[in-house]
Amino acid sequence: MTARVDEDIPSFTKLRATCRNAVCPKSGESITGTYFPNAEPPIYRGWCGECDQPITDLVPV
Numbered sequence: 001m002t003a004r005v006d007e008d009i010p011s012f013t014k015l016r017a018t019c020r021n022a023v024c025p026k027s028g029e030s031i032t033g034t035y036f037p038n039a040e041p042p043i044y045r046g047w048c049g050e051c052d053q054p055i056t057d058l059v060p061v
């Protein structure tokens with residue numbers, strides 16, 4: 001049994017995502033979720049489950 005801790009394990013961040021799509025039923029509603037950083041920008045990518053559009057309004061909580 002080997003327990004390895006790699007340095008490149010991505011650390012997650014809690015972000016509050018707010019959909020800004022005007023036609024989205026959830027527009028303006030904030031959803032807090034856990035996000036893992038990507039290797040390339042944009043580092044954090046949110047996706048609205050309601051209107052299926054990317055969420056650009058991501059704020060750390």
Ligand SMILES: [Zn+2]
Nearest residue numbers: 019024048051
């Ligand atoms: Zn949406």
